[in-house]
Amino acid sequence: MLELAIKGGKKYYGWMTLLMVIVGIGFLLYLRQLDFGLGITGLSRDVSWGFYIANFTFLVGVAAGGVMVVLPYYLHDYKAFGKVTILGEFLAIASVVMCVTFILVDLGQPMRVMNVFLYPTPNSVLFWDTIVLNGYLFLNIIIGWNVLEAERNGVHYQKWLKPLIYISIPWAVSIHTVTAYLYCGLPGRGFWMTAILAPRFLSSAFAAGPALLILCCLIIRRVSNFDPGREQIQSLAKIVAYAICVNVFFFLCEVFVAFYSNIPEHMDHIKYLFVGLHGHGAYVPWMWASMILMLIGIILTVNPITRKNEGVLAVACVVIFLGTWIDKGLGMIAGGFTPSPLHEINEYIPSLPEIGIALGVWAMGFLLLTALFKIAVSVKEEVRG
Amino acid sequence: MDSSRRRILQLLGVSALALTTKPVFNAFAKEEVAAGAEAVIKAGAKALKAKQWALVIDTRKLESEADLEPLIEACHKIHNVPRLQNKNHEIKWIWGTHYHNAFPGKAARFLAEEVEHRPFLVLCNHCENPPCVRACPTKATWKREVDGIVLMDFHRCIGCRFCMAACPFGARSFNYRDPRPFIAETNKEFPTRMKGVVEKCNFCAERLAVGQLPACVEASNGALAFGDLYDAASDVRKLIKTNYTIRRKQTLGTEPSVYYIV
Numbered sequence: 001m002l003e004l005a006i007k008g009g010k011k012y013y014g015w016m017t018l019l020m021v022i023v024g025i026g027f028l029l030y031l032r033q034l035d036f037g038l039g040i041t042g043l044s045r046d047v048s049w050g051f052y053i054a055n056f057t058f059l060v061g062v063a064a065g066g067v068m069v070v071l072p073y074y075l076h077d078y079k080a081f082g083k084v085t086i087l088g089e090f091l092a093i094a095s096v097v098m099c100v101t102f103i104l105v106d107l108g109q110p111m112r113v114m115n116v117f118l119y120p121t122p123n124s125v126l127f128w129d130t131i132v133l134n135g136y137l138f139l140n141i142i143i144g145w146n147v148l149e150a151e152r153n154g155v156h157y158q159k160w161l162k163p164l165i166y167i168s169i170p171w172a173v174s175i176h177t178v179t180a181y182l183y184c185g186l187p188g189r190g191f192w193m194t195a196i197l198a199p200r201f202l203s204s205a206f207a208a209g210p211a212l213l214i215l216c217c218l219i220i221r222r223v224s225n226f227d228p229g230r231e232q233i234q235s236l237a238k239i240v241a242y243a244i245c246v247n248v249f250f251f252l253c254e255v256f257v258a259f260y261s262n263i264p265e266h267m268d269h270i271k272y273l274f275v276g277l278h279g280h281g282a283y284v285p286w287m288w289a290s291m292i293l294m295l296i297g298i299i300l301t302v303n304p305i306t307r308k309n310e311g312v313l314a315v316a317c318v319v320i321f322l323g324t325w326i327d328k329g330l331g332m333i334a335g336g337f338t339p340s341p342l343h344e345i346n347e348y349i350p351s352l353p354e355i356g357i358a359l360g361v362w363a364m365g366f367l368l369l370t371a372l373f374k375i376a377v378s379v380k381e382e383v384r385g
Numbered sequence: 386m387d388s389s390r391r392r393i394l395q396l397l398g399v400s401a402l403a404l405t406t407k408p409v410f411n412a413f414a415k416e417e418v419a420a421g422a423e424a425v426i427k428a429g430a431k432a433l434k435a436k437q438w439a440l441v442i443d444t445r446k447l448e449s450e451a452d453l454e455p456l457i458e459a460c461h462k463i464h465n466v467p468r469l470q471n472k473n474h475e476i477k478w479i480w481g482t483h484y485h486n487a488f489p490g491k492a493a494r495f496l497a498e499e500v501e502h503r504p505f506l507v508l509c510n511h512c513e514n515p516p517c518v519r520a521c522p523t524k525a526t527w528k529r530e531v532d533g534i535v536l537m538d539f540h541r542c543i544g545c546r547f548c549m550a551a552c553p554f555g556a557r558s559f560n561y562r563d564p565r566p567f568i569a570e571t572n573k574e575f576p577t578r579m580k581g582v583v584e585k586c587n588f589c590a591e592r593l594a595v596g597q598l599p600a601c602v603e604a605s606n607g608a609l610a611f612g613d614l615y616d617a618a619s620d621v622r623k624l625i626k627t628n629y630t631i632r633r634k635q636t637l638g639t640e641p642s643v644y645y646i647v
Binding site: 041042046109126187 | 520
């Protein structure tokens, strides 16, 4: 089926070329980082993780979000989603590839990455994260590819895939749970030390992932002869609506706990992000923007009139995607490190090369995503002919 | 006919695979032998031994930044700690800070004036339950069983900086760039580091091995005491017994091995 990815029109090639250019620029910047060290980023002794890890965390969510089309179809026999499960699986593949790349570009000594397998360390959450992410990647490649190929050949997919499909559902939950455990098990980081970090990650994942999927469906309908379907999009929109509500609710729970208990260690990070602390407040406008975006997203997706209007729904999805990205990407990592364990404030602002490298990784992910979706859509067009 | 040709091709394929994988297996086998014949670091005849090394800092004897300077200098000099201009790239093993930075949870609104102005030495606490060791995905940092020192293998570290996020004391530094050009005078007896790895205080494990006390202790004129926490007769235990001491962020359960007399 791979050949389907290289048979496309002018627009397809134009888009792919544009992405490749961005990947190329990102790669050149990365070579510079490889030569100089991570000093070309805005990272510091106090804020030792930043933009890369933030995007990694967010994209784990997008990857896990793919399960929101797989689960209703395979567990609840919700037939309508049968048409789009492949899109969820392929989105998961592209997202996990981006995640892994973000981890790689964040390493100080990337050529030593195999040490993680040479010296397996079960007490490290990062070790488990490597396992669940790679596992999820392979599950989705195997399932997605085989199911699509079976569809193309007009036969039922192989029987042995069924257990893998069932495993992939809790596995999706596991990738984001383990990713949350990277943060919430660290003593002395008050912002992350909350039992609902994993649930928060999952709720924002189930909002951001399906939101991106809706946008992809709308684009696919425009550029191809395959229509993912109005019902499918509306069902996804309802999932997004619930998930984004839960996400904001969880956040408000955090605010209540931190401020009613009045424990400085927990309050200070939220204060830093939303009102500034000791005169530092680079993230204040971003965090409020995130809250407003998520709120607009709630209004537009919960209200049936706006949700049913696909134009408005597209806006809602963009807004939710951006809102959750700021919330979980930008704020979650920088906010956890500021103030530092010594209660000092060393503000982190990503540097331009850092942003360029990150854009390169995103472009690479979208390149892969476009190619995979192209294959899927071509098969669907063929079958429905 | 057709099936027998296929069979032969299959056999050829499998044998080709076997032939190519053999060198790979050999390489792994070799690795295993090397791992089995692990280098044993023999303690020298004069080596100092303890169950858990601990440090007691008598902050009353270190009144100003100038008093800390020689201790910090001694440590950073022998360990090839670079002096970087960019604060973001800073590397430090031991440094001075305010009371409310060293003990953020313990700072009262009103403090004794001398405590408020006194600098506090901070460094790796060589915790008995080190969260950094728990976090490291490659065992590049570990707690040495024989004497409780939390050590680093600069050659194994992949630079993921999980240990830095895990350390509640901000004790770890990362080499954001090649540190070598920023070392004024290289001590040939201690390794320099490369870019992309984490480093921190090692309680002068290399000095203890040849019977010397840590450099900061030696340079402290008696303000710092070093000894075995589990030896009731040790200097540190005597000090802990006769003075009221505090530790940093004790509530986190990491069991720091650095005690402060305030």
